Structure formats: structure tokens, C-alpha cells
């Protein structure tokens with residue numbers, strides 16, 4: 671079995687990342703190529719991709735904030751990104767559908783948590799749908815209940831992990 675390689679994103683990854691995002695999320699929830707480009711330019715340090723034999727099969731990306739919840743506007747612009755702030759928010763964890771259930775999401779998340787801890791953040795924040803609450807609880811995330819988020823017209827739950 672091939673070993674997963676996790677590395678920081680590069681500008682050349684943009685098209686591939688956008689394709690995986692569109693496979694993983696409905697159109698109303700998928701992040702735009704424009705915002706991915708901005709995240710890569712501003713905060714590639716907190717943006718990781720996973721490769722199998724040189725092929726990108728997953729990603730996790732983030733921004734920094736002093737807020738305690740992920741604000742919907744942060745999905746659209748990195749204007750809310752405050753380098754040096756306390757908390758790190760995950761915008762998305764994506765694994766290509768062909769590779770779901772192989773442990774790659776877990777590897778990406780564990781890599782990310784380790785990075786967040788080493789970089790001195792206090793909490794990791796994310797929003798997720800009801801069916802994934804248990805998935806994130808396995809990493810130690812705490813469910814804060816229904817979120818104010820209306821991102822993509824869906825119902826979201828706020829979760830946080832104390833580092």
C-alpha cells in the first residue's frame with residue numbers, strides 16, 4: 671500500500687485542489703478557486719495537501735483568528751486572518767471520494783493538529799454537519815451545539831479542540 675505524503679500547499683496545486691473540493695461538497699458549500707488562491711498566497715503554512723504516489727487525494731486548510739467560532743465571511747475572504755492570534759479555524763477537510771474510509775482524513779487531521787499545537791495556538795475551531803460530530807469527537811473535539819452559520823444554506827455545529 672502506498673504511503674501518504676503530507677506537505678504544504680504550492681500555487682501549482684490550485685486546480686487539483688478545486689476539483690477535489692467540488693467532488694467533496696455541494697456547489698453552495700464548495701470554496702471558490704478565488705478564495706483558495708488567496709489562502710495559498712496568504713497562509714500556505716496552515717494549508718496541507720495529501721499525496722499518494724504524487725497524486726493529490728486530500729487537503730486541509732485554515733486561517734487564524736481571536737474569535738471562538740468560525741465566521742461565515744471567513745469562507746469568502748482572508749481579510750479576517752490575523753497572524754499571531756490565538757485560535758486556528760479549519761475551513762475544510764477533504765478526501766477524494768475514491769479514497770474515503772482509508773484513514774487518510776485521520777492522517778491529515780492528526781498532522782494538522784500537531785502543526786497547530788507546535789505553532790502555539792490555543793484552540794482549533796471548525797463547523798461540521800451532524801453526521802460528522804462523532805468523527806471529530808474521535809480527535810478530541812468538543813461539540814458546542816448548533817452554530818449560527820448559514821454557510822451554503824446548511825445546518826452546522828460548532829466544534830473546538832483545546833490544544
Ligand SMILES: CC(C)(COP(=O)(O)OP(=O)(O)OC[C@H]1O[C@@H](n2cnc3c(N)ncnc32)[C@H](O)[C@@H]1OP(=O)(O)O)[C@@H](O)C(=O)NCCC(=O)NCCS
Pocket residue numbers: 694695762763764765766769770771772773774775776777797798799801802804805808
Ligand atoms: C469526512 C472525511 C474527511 C473523512 O475522511 P476519511 O479519510 O474518509 O476518514 P478516515 O478513513 O480517516 O476515518 C477515520 C476514522 O473515522 C471513522 N469515520 C469515518 N467517517 C465517519 C463518520 N461519518 N462518522 C463517524 N466516524 C467516521 C472511520 O471509521 C475511522 O475510524 P477508526 O479510526 O476507528 O478506524 C471524508 O469523508 C470527506 O472528505 N467527506 C466529504 C467532505 C466533508 O464532509 N468534509 C468534512 C467537512 S466538515
